């Protein structure tokens with residue numbers, strides 16, 4: 356386990372990449388637990404770009420109050436092209452040293468972890484916390500924001516289902532996830548969708564869906580729900596082709612950014628709190644270059660290099676069950 360060469364007295368915290376509900380709970384936990392551990396905490400606004408712009412301020416226990424219940428991130432976030440370069444990372448490390456920040460907690464996805472790893476190569480100790488609605492970080496079976504996002508999307512799908520049923524329509528609902536289908540899989544199963552289209556199992560064939568709709572109509576189904584993952588996309592043109600082939604009115608709804616907002620669920624607040632506290636504890640004992648994860652029912656930490664080399668896939672059994680349950 357990597358240990359910091361010098362005593363860690365001051366830590367920084369930032370959120371990076373797409374925001375996710377629960378990030379505030381993580382920032383709050385990092386800040387309060389670090390202060391309890393005797394450390395000083397600096398908040399860096401707007402992710403790595405804010406770091407390069409030196410948007411750095413002290414965080415007190417009071418500064419993070421009244422935030423746990425809110426979506427978004429009180430530190431705001433950004434995607435930074437400049438930080439993606441080697442020069443950007445060197446500059447980021449120098450700025451952290453200039454502000455006497457000995458180690459940094461990065462809350463974000465895989466891309467943000469890569470940035471953190473880069474900083475670690477330039478002498479800054481880092482801890483990563485998995486913050487993304489997409490659940491697409493290999494080392495962990497939980498990411499901050501996923502639970503809220505799937506519940507938001509499920510609620511939206513239930514609503515579309517009502518109107519779809521009244522109008523006897525087919526609805527294609529596109530959910531976020533970038534290249535990963537976890538949101539689509541969970542929402543699709545939870546909302547009883549007739550088809551779930553995942554980028555990981557690209558075995559979908561439009562003619563099969565069309566035949567399935569025609570059969571469903573014959574047995575008296577009044578609606579047909581297709582949950583489509585962002586990684587597949589093209590929901591609008593798909594709707595046009597399905598309507599032309601089946602004669603069933605078909606509408607596409609792209610849920611978009613509403614999935615990233617809103618008050619975090621209890622699970623996201625609780626898990627993010629534990630993870631944030633664990634990051635502060637690791638740094639207080641001098642442990643650096645780790646990512647905090649949830650695996651096999653426990654909160655654990657892995658070496659950041661090893662974590663980034665891990666891979667994960669949607670379990671085959673989940674896909675099998677999703678398919679089996681969709682055919683009514």
Ligand code: F6P
Nearest residue numbers: 373487488489531532533585615
């Ligand atoms: O990673 C979270 C996410 O919402 C993805 O699901 C989506 O592909 C992406 O971010 C959108 O990013 P942006 O906010 O840059 O449009």
